[in-house]
Amino acid sequence: MKQIKGVNDFVVKFANVNGTGSASANHLFAKAIFRMGIPVSPRNIFPSNIQGLPTWYEVRVSSKGYLGRRGGVDLMLCVNPQTIEDDLASVEPGGYFVHDSTKPLAPHLKRDDVTFLGIPLTEMCMREFKAARLQQLLKNVVYVGALAALLDINFSILKDLLSDQFKGKEKLISPNVHALEMGYQYVTENFKCPLPIRLQQGVNDAPHIRESEHILMNGNTAAALGAIYGGATVAAWYPITPSTSVVDAFSKYAERMRIDPGTGKKNFAILQAEDELAAMGMVVGASWNGARAFTATSGPGLSLMSEFLGLAYFAEVPVVLIDVQRSGPSTGMPTRSQQSDILAAAYASHGDTKHVLLFPATPRECFDMTVQAFDLAEQLQTPVIMMSDLDLSMNDWMSPPLEWDDDYEMNRGKILDAEGLDSIETWGRYLDIDGDGICYRTLPGTHPSKGAFFTRGSSKNEMAVYSEKGEDYVQNVDRLLRKFETAKSYVPKPKVHDPIPVKKPKTDLKLGALFFGTSASPSYEAVEILAAEGYPIDVMRIRAFPFHESLDAFVHDHEMVFVIEQNRDGQMRQLIMNECHIAPDKLASVLNYSGTPITARTIAAQIRKALDTQGSNVVKLHPETA
Amino acid sequence: MSYAKPNFRHPRLPKNALGYTVSDYDGAISTLCAGCGHDSISAAIRNACFLSSIQPHRIAKLSGIGCSSKTPTYFLGKSHGFNSVHGRMPSVATGASVANRDLTYIGISGDGDTASIGMGQFVHLIRRNVNMTYIVANNGCYGLTKGQDSATADLGSLSKYGAANQFEGIDLASLALLQGASFVGRSFSGDKEQLEPMIRAAIAHKGFAFIDVVSPCVTFANHVGSTKSYSATRTQLDAMPLDFVPMREEIRTQFDAGTSQAVTLHDGSVIHLHKARDDYRTDDRMAALASLQESKENAKFLTGLLYLDPNSQDLNQTLNLASRPLNDLGKVELCPGSRVLNSINEGLR
Known part of the structure; x- marks a missing residue:
């Protein structure tokens, strides 16, 4: 059998039962690799459940610095x-299967092309530890110890991490270290x-990661810090996976950084609302009154907030909304990742509405864009929605350190x-003095006799007086469109790479690829794979809506453009078609919507297939839309 | 707005302690139906704010949707107002109130806006004890959509088209009491003597002050058989009069002290309750509920200040908010700076 081999370039997956303490042991494994200076990207693939259902943890190690999923x-380790x-x-031919050999494997569980490594985990723990809870918890640590030997993890780093983890609970350190040693x-x-696949400290072919002192953090924590640094004082929310940890983290940092030193009182308010309708209402009320306010939610919450988003758009009240995308309604898939709220967010609400969207691809961007969202919302007096997703928000990503300019x-x-x-x-209030569609706002309580007005939805004239005249309405919504044009020059520009x-x-076709958010990492990787195969593809990473004019130009300059995203209907593709007036034939979708993050292999395969099967310049991956 | 109010002001109009005349508290001319009870509520709010000498621009008016929610245009023209979305004014008011704790918040809602589409937000507003005055202009019907029964319409009350309401009405005052509201009053739009001091007390109260005002709909619910018509309300009225004396104002009241109970609010102002009912006490929540139930069973319509907790803890206190309004804080208070961020980075390596 030909075994897979390689240094710092492989995928390890843990198959666990949730609620057994596996997550922290698996994190220990990933963090040790990170501390060894090797590019690593861990992903928790977990059920909407507290105890007893299958859960996985996938760790990609890539000396080239690919942080997306490979496939x-x-x-x-099962x-x-x-x-x-x-x-x-699911193991690749030539791969390895580590399992608990306390009981023999069922006879049908066989593969000739896989190396089986049985460790009697349960038996070892039963023998070594008395308490039932410890027997269960430390089984996870035993297998991390085993992997340390199998993959050559620096053992002293593991011990340091355990000491960090159990600071204040020193009694737990020695049984954990013992468990590591047993494995x-x-x-x-x-x-x-x-094993032939293994780690080696310092082997890192990714200069962008090697040269800066990377941190390991998730997008929700970064967004929460962005809200702190961006000056948010009011957070109103309703708990919903996978956005909950944004406000959890905001609360944690605010309790540390936003207490008035003189009085011990709070320079922030966190309101846990009765539902997402109210959460958005609170944000609208606080912003109307001049505080920087935000909420964080996921798909179903976005639906409920749509009514208020429309009001905020028409009444021109700043709103910051962090939408952490997940899959679909109701229960079951809330813990799975997608990029499937694009259209719902872009056009949220009734009447003619369009909203500013930001698409972060790294925790660093979650931080920067949250700060920027508060500025944009106030500059443009409109909702700004930051479109994160579960993969970015809840998984730890290697990221350049967060930076802050004290002159901000x-x-x-x-x-x-x-x-x-x-x-x-x-x-x-709605008089466009400067011609950019943005009018001058006043806040309640400012002036004894000037600047008061009645904030309303759509029925008003430029002086904010009630009006149902058609020409007043048209004048107003046309100005809002002008404001949206202005927004194009305010929002982050797309990133283009050499x-x-x-x-x-x-091929002599001029090929391009567009992508955004968590589709970016595996897209860059796929483009490198395809370049090596002889397919040159130019890339552009979208970072905001409304689209910058360079995006129109990019599409027009290429004969065929792949739009890589994680939803069924090619929502970004539709938005580009719609907003940039692009013929459907020119844009081909590359999609994954299984709920697990898209892989470089999937992207490469879909593009390869499209290029191999087409004879003309036109690829019709979706005949129904052609 | 097709009408404009004349700018002429009588030079000898009386002034309040701040030097404002009552016309400084005016709004635009009402576009509601002639005789609408809601206009009397608007007038009572205007007078209450004038009499209590509140700077008009330091008041924020909020409403939802419906006839009631149009009214903030018709009073306090120098105040900012927010006509939000149907049933969701409570959340907007909550956010506004924590953003700037220094303003006076007056919310105007209706029975559809509060008891149906906004019921969820209403009870949570009470639960949080947001520091505001919340007035429901309650006519038991949907006016703007032409007279459908609302959730506060009494069982058996006849609509304009003659159909009897088949469902038990929701009594918002009882609901507010049960939910723990710290100030609950009920009044009638035609009873200016009672409503004005009640609004003044509600504004002075620290915490959530709820006033349910029956306000007949002249167009869709002012006929025989409607239980919220002017005539039905007037004949059934069982009113407990009250007086409001602001802090430091000489106590002058037309009633003699022996017949009234005085309640001091947190800011030092005093409410005098006149003992129309012999032994009514405003500090007994259960008794208030019983009185409401009893009057209903006797086909009476009890109005007055039903319950008051002068020591209530409002949301700003619960949240332990700094005394300086959140919307007034700047970079120094809000932004921890690069040094702190670097130490956070350090902890993530």
Whole structure:
């Protein structure tokens, strides 16, 4: 049998039962690799459940610094009898299968092209530890110790991490270290260690990761810090996976950083609302009153907030909404990742509405874009929605460190204070003095006799007086469209990278790929794979809606453009078609909507197939839309 | 707005302690039906704010949707107002109130806006004890959509088209009491003597002050058989009069002290309750509920200040908010700076 081999380039997957303490042990494994200076990306693939259902943890190690999913599993560590058959089947030919050998494997669980590594985990723990809970918890640590030997993890790093983890609970350190050693010792005595796939400290072919002191953090924590640094004082929310940890983290940091030193009182308010309708209402109320306010939610919450998003759009109240996308309604898939709220967010609400969207691809961008969202919302006096997803928000990503410029000043946009009201000749809330579609706002309580008005939805004239006249309505919504045009020059521009040189191109078609958010990492990787195969593809990463004009130009400059995203209907593709007036034939969808993050292999395969099967310049992956 | 109010003001209009005349508290001319009870509520709010000498621009008016929710246009023209969405004014008011704790918040809602589409937000507003005055202009019907029964319409009350309401009405005052509201009053739009001091007390109250005001709909619910018509309300009225004396104002009241109970609010102002009912006490929640139930069974319509907790803890206190309004904080208070961020980075390595 030809075994898979390689240094710092493989995928390990853990198959566990949730609620057994496996997550922290698996995290220990990933963090140790991170501390060794090797690019690593862990992903928790978990059920909507607290205890007893299958859960997986996938760790990709990539010396080239690919942080997206590759696809396939090289080493499976399975301690869940419920899924063992599928888990074994998913191992790549030449891969490794580590399992609990306390009981022999069922006879049908066989594969000739996989190396089986049995460790009597249960038996070892029963023998060594008395308390039932410890027997269960430490089983996870024993297998981490075993992997340390099999893959050559620096053992002292593991011990340091355990000391960090149990700071204040020192009594727990020694049984954990003992468990690590048990696993380590068992495999060194019974198998040839390390395996042909293994780690090596310092082997890192990714200069962008090697050169900066990367951190390991999830997107929700980064977004919460963005809200702190962006000056948010009001957070209103309703718990919903996978966005809950945004406000959890905001609360944690605010309790540390936002307490008035003199009085011990709070310079922030967190309101756990009765539902998402109310959460958004609170944000609208607080923003109307001049506080920086935000909410975080996921798909169903976005639906409920749509009514208020429309009001905020028409009444021109700043709103910051962090939408952590997941799959579909109701229960079951809330813990699975997708990019499937694109259209719902872009056009949320009734009437003619369009909203500013931001698409972060890394925790660093979650931080930067949250800060920017508060500025944009106030500058543009409109909702700004940051479109994160479960993969980015709840998994730990290697990211450049967060940076802060102490000269930053909040951009509050056009707000008139009492002095401003006294000096302005004619003021009307919806009077477009500057011609950019953005009018001057006043806040309640500012001036004894000027600047008060009645905030309403759509029925008003430029002076904010009630009006149902058609021409007043048209004038207003046309101005809102002008404001949306202005937004194009305010939002983050797309990122373009230098094309990868291709020696003997197999096609003379001008190919392009568009992607955003968590589709970016595996897309970059797929494009490199395809370049090596002779397909040159130019790439552009979308970072905001409304689209920058360079996106129109990119599409027009290429004969065929792949839009890579994680939903069924190619929502970003539709948005581009719609907003940039692009013929459907020109844009081909590359999709994954299974709920697990898209892989580089899937992307490469779909593009390869499209290019191999087409004879003309036109690829019709979706005949129904052609 | 097709009408404009004349700018002429009588030079000898009386002024309040701040030097404002009552016309400084005016709004635009009402576009509601002539005789609408809601206009009397607007007038009572205007007078209450004038009499209590509140700076008009330091008041924020919020409403939902419906005839009631149009009314903030018709009073306090120098105040900011927010006509939000149907049934959701409570959440907007909650956010506004925590953003700037220094303003006075007056919410105007209707029976459809509060008792149906906004019921969820209403009870949570009470639960949080948001520091605001919340007035329901209650006419038992949907006016803007032409007279459908609302959830507060009494069982058996006849609609304009003659059909009897088949469902038990929701009594918002009882609901507010049960949910723990710290100030609950009920009044009638035609009873200015009672409503004005009640609104003044509600504004002075720290916490959520709820006033359910029966306000007949002249167009769709002012006929024989409607239990919220002017005539039905007037004949059934069982009113407990009250007086409101602001802090430091000389106590002058037309009733003699022996017949009234005085309640001091947290800011030092005093409410005088006149003992129309012999032994009514405003500090007994259960008794208030019993009185409401009893009057209903006797086909009476009990109005007055039903319950008051002068020591209530409002949302701002519960949240332990700093005394400086959140919307007034700047970079120094809000942004921890690069040094702190670097130490956070350090902890993530």
